[in-house]
Amino acid sequence: MDQTRSRITAGAALVGAGILAATPIVSMPAPSSVAALPEIELTAVNMVLDLVRHGQSVDNVEHIIGTVPPGASITADGAAQAAYLADPANPQHLLDPSLYTGIYASEFIRTQQTAADWLTAAGAPETPVNILGGLNELNAGFLNDADQSTINGLLYLVAPLAWMFGQYWVPQLGSTIDPNGMAFQDRFGDAVATIYANGGVLDEDGNLNGVAFSHAAAISTWAMMNVKNPDFGLFFSSLTQGLLPNTGQVVIEGNPTDGWTLVSWNGTEVAENPGLLTGLFVDFRDLIVAPQMAGWHITEALLSGDPAEFIAALEAGFNDVFTAFAEFPQAVIETISGSLGDAAGGGAGDAVGDMLAALAG
Known part of the structure; x- marks a missing residue:
């Protein structure tokens, strides 16, 4: 090079x-x-x-x-x-x-x-x-x-x-x-x-x-x-x-x-499990990306001048953002429990994961 x-x-x-x-x-x-x-x-x-x-x-x-x-x-x-x-x-x-x-x-x-x-x-x-x-x-x-x-x-x-x-x-x-x-x-x-x-x-x-x-x-x-x-x-x-x-x-x-x-x-x-910090970063990345993509698609639909396309983009964007926010807590719990499970051979991580899931529920 x-x-x-x-x-x-x-x-x-x-x-x-x-x-x-x-x-x-x-x-x-x-x-x-x-x-x-x-x-x-x-x-x-x-x-x-x-x-x-x-x-x-x-x-x-x-x-x-x-x-x-x-x-x-x-x-x-x-x-x-x-x-x-x-x-x-x-x-x-x-x-x-x-x-x-x-x-x-x-x-x-x-x-x-x-x-x-x-x-x-x-x-x-x-x-x-x-x-x-x-x-x-x-x-x-x-x-x-x-x-x-x-x-x-x-x-x-x-x-x-x-x-x-x-x-x-x-x-x-x-x-x-x-x-x-x-x-x-x-x-x-x-x-x-x-x-x-x-x-x-x-x-x-x-x-x-x-x-x-x-x-x-x-x-x-x-x-x-x-x-x-x-x-x-x-x-x-x-x-x-x-x-x-x-x-x-x-x-x-x-x-x-x-x-x-x-x-x-x-x-x-590359390891399939990215580790705790990287896993949490990915969870947060996916969360903040959803509204950006939704806003972009809605803007493009609006500029197209097609009302049907705009309504479809608006509905899809709302669903994507809602889903991203709804799934974020569970994703974080799974990332933490998965990381602890890897570190502790599975037992302790599973227990902590069950506790976090119960708290979130």
Whole structure:
């Protein structure tokens, strides 16, 4: 990883701490919302989803912040990195293409080329790659096409770091694509929901398997905004080295109904139980995110001028906020009792959990 990126992301780690204190292409539209996918409610089967960053691009080499498609091509090194994804000697090699429910990529040339070079190396060059605009890189606003200097890199990442801590309202300055965390959550989340909803054959563990080629900032931000067990120590450690390396991967498991769990980050496994403090943070994050998302959807519906859409958004928003506040006390109780149960081997934690549940009831 070049020194420029290292300086940018090292500074971003400090900002984040401050916030805390030749392949066929098939275009696929994203659904308007997860609620529009009733099959998700019926199945709730888990999917193991591998989110893969593209291979080295010309923009990476020239230190350009390129966040508008189609973007730059990958380099010869990037093509070699993509091919290595098919090599069993690679600790992060991907499965045989036939085992995935689908192969997905963003609208950028660099992700599509990475997918194509991997498929060719894997002996499946005719496998279609489904294009989802929701997987596009996190838009940089007025910084798009700017030099990847330390200050520009910091400005690009300030808002996404805030979103990871539940502050979705913080604006991405100059961006009409990702003006805030609500808009980004909608578009990337809809892409993930589409991947899940397409279904497929279950593996021997009863899971679906999906793979999507996307971008470092988009993958990192969405994962940390959504997983139940965000590992901030691991995240900031990797951030100082430049987010995800080219063809680095974030693996998550779950479904849009029950949520997602972080399995590994660039090859490092992550504990399913995040610990007491992180668990309580996630409970609080989910609580404060609900009204922000509701307000955003209501505002969008109001601006559409469609009374029926506005009423639907108002009802959905009220239900989501009410549910979030109603479930918050129980979520906290379960987090505390679960943490104590892990620490005490289960017995003491269960007793404390029963006591807290009785008090809350």
